[in-house]
Amino acid sequence: MTYVNLLLNPERYTGYIGPSPRRIWDAVYSENCPKFSSQDICQEKKVLYKLISGLHSSISIHIAADYLLDKTTNLWGQNLELMHDRVLKYPDRVQNLYFTFLFVLRAVTKATDYLEQAECDTGNHEEDLKTQSLMTIG
Secondary structure, three states, X not given: XXXXXXXXXXOOOOOOOOHHHHHHHHHXXXXXXXXXXXXXXOHHHHHHHHHHHHXXXXXXXXXXXXXXXXXXXXXXXXXXXXXXXXXXXXXXXHHHHHHHHHHHHHHHHHOHHHHHHOOOOOOOHHHHHHHHHXXXXX
């Protein structure tokens, strides 16, 4: 198993622009959320769509929260216009973000017993102990 330190790989603006990012999200939605009329979609597909949309909104907000504002000075900061344009002006995206948050929170809560007993072995004993203490609920 490979471990990735997310502190070294923050979720933020990467400079990845043009049509490619849109094609990636189009593929994620089309492969996981087939287009049917809303009355033909089963409940599971609706939930999956809301989860993907919520994840998409979360990523968009993280990108806007840590955005390269000026390349010449390497100035990073919040891009509130981007956050508004991609997420906040769409009530359904905000609702799906909240739905996804609650879904993950409930899943983690249900997995408490497993998470408290899960073994962490990244090869860094100090980090493993720290991770184990963070996984202990209560």
